[in-house]
Amino acid sequence: MITDIVMLRHGRTSMNLERRLQGQVEVPLDIVGQWQVDQSGLALAQRYYWAKVSNLATHPELLPEAPVAAVRAVDAEEYRKAPASQRTMVVVSSDLFRAQQTAHVFADILGLDVHLDPRLRERGFxxxxxxTREEIRERWPExxxxxxxxxxxELAHGVESRREVGERGAETIRSYVRQARDVPGEETLFVVSHGSWIVATIATLLGMDVDAANGLDAMRNAFWSRLSLEHGADGDRxxxxxxxxxxxxxxxxxxxNGPEQLRNPDMPMWRPIAG
Incomplete structure (x- = not known):
């Protein structure tokens, strides 16, 4: 049964740096984005180390084998008896490459698989x-x-509405909750996705007006949010x-912008959006 949902945004890309609308365009992390996800991945792997223990308890074949000369073998029972083995984690990611890169930094540390899901893709623009916003303003000011x-x-230009994104994301999360409802123990769903998707999905699940200006702040690159889910007789909260x-x-x-040792002389500095 899913009780926690962590949503992690991918790291910076060159198009983020140029302030271009990425949407569902394929673009990899840049050097600063890789640094960002490495920092967040390590921090989150420390927090959720129990997920590695749980995975090894379920898959003891992944444990290293002690050499023949060792006086004792690796004890798989230590993992099975650990309290951590009573809960599980599933990692799912948008199938866009920048999200996959981000997901693997976290999941690989803990030995977890990454399951790709196109429903987690960013808002289509x-x-x-x-x-860039300047280019859009120049061509279509109104x-x-x-x-x-x-x-x-924006809807006149084939852009997916915020409401559609929120509904797509919320239904995706709910579908995972339904699938895991009869799974024994508590489960954490770890989702790697995109900024607009995460904000719209959280707002929809909380019953907020997705179209209300500034209901929730924009997600920063490689930052995360977490929802707790309470299951009750009257429904989920x-x-x-x-x-x-x-x-x-x-x-x-x-x-x-990352630490100075990562910035080459030709790299522009990231600036907040003004106006």
Whole structure:
């Protein structure tokens, strides 16, 4: 039974740096994005180390074999008897490559499989994909202003509505909950996806108005949010336990631009969106 859902956004890409709408365009992490997911992956792997123990308890064949000269064999019973073995974790990821890269940094540390799901893809931005906001404003000023006011001007360009994204994401999460309802023990669902998808999905699950301007802040690259799920006779209750959290190192460095030793002389600096 799923009781916790962690949602991790992918790390920075070159298109993030250029402030282009990525949507469902395929683009890999850049050097700073790889650093970001390494930091978050390590922090989350420390927090959820129990998932490695649980996985080994279920799959003792993954344990290393002691050499013949060893006075004792590796004891699989230690893993089976550990309290950690009583709960499980499943890692699912958008099938877009930047999300896959992010998911594997975390999952590989714990020896977990990554299951790809196209339903976790980012919001589709139609003919605006790959464009900067300045380019969109120049070509379609009225639609751009309507989009920024959350009034739907983007829909004329094949952009998926926020409501559609939220419904797609919420139904995907609910489908995982239904599938695991009869699985014994508690399960954590670890989801790797995209900024707009995560915000819209959380808002929908919490019953918020997805189209309300600034209902939830935008997710930062390689930051995570967490929902708790309470199962009751009257239905499921969703609680927002964490939103837009990152590793401790993000408090002490320029997270969006990474440490100086990663920046080449030709790399522009990431700047917040103004206006």
């Amino acid at each position: 139609g003919e605006w994909e790959g464009m 639609d751009f202003r309507s989009w920024r006011r959350h009034e739907g001007g 969703w609680l927002l336990a964490e939103f837009n959290h990152g590793p401790q190192i993000a408090e002490f460095v320029d997270w969006e």
